[in-house]
Amino acid sequence: MAQNNNKVVNILLADDHHLVRDGIKSLIEKYSEFKVVGEGADGAEIIEILETTEEKIDLVLADINMPNMSGLELSEAISVQYPTVKVLILSMLDHEKYVSQALQSGAKGYLLKSVNEEELIFAIKQVMSNSFYVCSELTxxxxxxxxxxxxxxxxxxxxxxxxxxxxxxxxxxxxxxxxxxxxxxxxxxxxxxxxxxxxxxxxxxxxxxxxxxxxxxxxxxxxxxxx
CATH class of the missing domain: 1.10.10.10 (Winged helix-like DNA-binding domain superfamily/Winged helix DNA-binding domain)
Structure with missing residues (x-):
């Protein structure tokens, strides 16, 4: 993939609900340092984007429950095939087993969809600075x-x-x-x-x-x- 020479964080969104993706994209792109460069309804679509895009992808923001390839399966695949790409899970699932599974799969963070804008943006910045992040409610x-x-x-x-x-x-x-x-x-x-x-x-x-x-x-x- 081509190198990204600026400081903008290129993001892919993975969620099987189009309205959810639209909402997240609208929120994230209020910040000039972030850019949503692609989206998919499941993990397989995200892998296809990673295989074909000319953009350097920095972060994948993914739900867990998706058809064809779940967020956990996607995270595992990315950690092996694209180790420089970070995965941040954004899910409705608040049980600790999913947090553990997500981090074991290679994800760098776990957020509930109930987080506010401030915490979402903070989490992205934390993950991009090579820190792990679990949302305050789950923490x-x-x-x-x-x-x-x-x-x-x-x-x-x-x-x-x-x-x-x-x-x-x-x-x-x-x-x-x-x-x-x-x-x-x-x-x-x-x-x-x-x-x-x-x-x-x-x-x-x-x-x-x-x-x-x-x-x-x-x-x-x-x-x-x-x-």
Whole structure:
């Protein structure tokens, strides 16, 4: 495929509902850094586009439930055939097994279709910066189930010690309560970009893969003291 020399993120949409694709496309293209360059009603159509397009595709935004080839099958195929193309799942399915299956298939993130515009755009940017992203609603849900089911550890299991600033602890507590970056920024009288930067820095400090793992790490290692 031809190289994309500008900074625009080229996106493919995979969803078997035409109106859904139209809505997502309309929303995404409000932002000049994103461009929807193709769409399909199932994974097979997306693979065909990847095989024939002259555009460099950066991201595929895919539903799970589609005929012929599901979003999970599509993600697996892309991870093998087009490893530089990132997949972000956008689904109505909110069970943790689908999140796990999506990440195992090679997807870089998982969003519920109930997310707002701000979180969708943030998720795309996170995935494009090589971070994993699970939407805040699912992060809080998965974290609560994981911690309530497995209990707490009094000492770090891996012996790691990470130093957090008081501001980072403050942000961590709000993340654990399920607040979005914008809501945290409003509460702390700062910018959303600053909060995003703190979140990414804490993920880098701990070496975890996503926000849910960050909060779990901090609770099990005594940085946070409540669920």
């Amino acid at each position: 809080h849900q998965l974290l609560s189930k994981s911690l309530l089911g497995s209990g707490f550890k009094s000492k770090p299991s891996n012996g790691l010690k990470v130093d957090f600033s008081s501001r980072e602890i403050e942000i961590l507590e709000l993340i654990a309560e399920g607040y979005t970056n914008l809501e945290i920024a409003d509460k702390l009288f700062t910018s959303k970009r600053t909060i995003e930067g703190h979140r990414l820095q804490m993920i880098a400090k701990t070496g975890v893969r996503n926000t849910a793992a960050l909060v779990k790490f901090c609770i099990t290692n005594g940085v946070l003291h409540y669920v």
